[in-house]
Amino acid sequence: MNKDQVKGRVEEAKGNVKEAIGKITDDETLEVEGTLQKTLGKVRAGFGDLKEDIKKSD
Known part of the structure; x- marks a missing residue:
């Protein structure tokens, strides 16, 4: 899990x-x-998820 996922x-x-x-x-x-x-x-969490997916595919 990266910082963008956590912060998001x-x-x-x-x-x-x-x-x-x-409300x-x-x-x-x-x-x-x-x-x-x-x-x-x-x-932001979605961006972090995308970064993780890219990192895993390398």
Whole structure:
């Protein structure tokens, strides 16, 4: 597991928490921020997954 995978999954988890808190508190801004952070985390984790796949194929 590389640093992009780890950091991406951490960001994804933090985004999930923010999104949930935003829904609970009816704070639309926090909910949108959480959704964005979660999405960016998924992208970074996916990039890390791709790097691992390339490394394994060498």
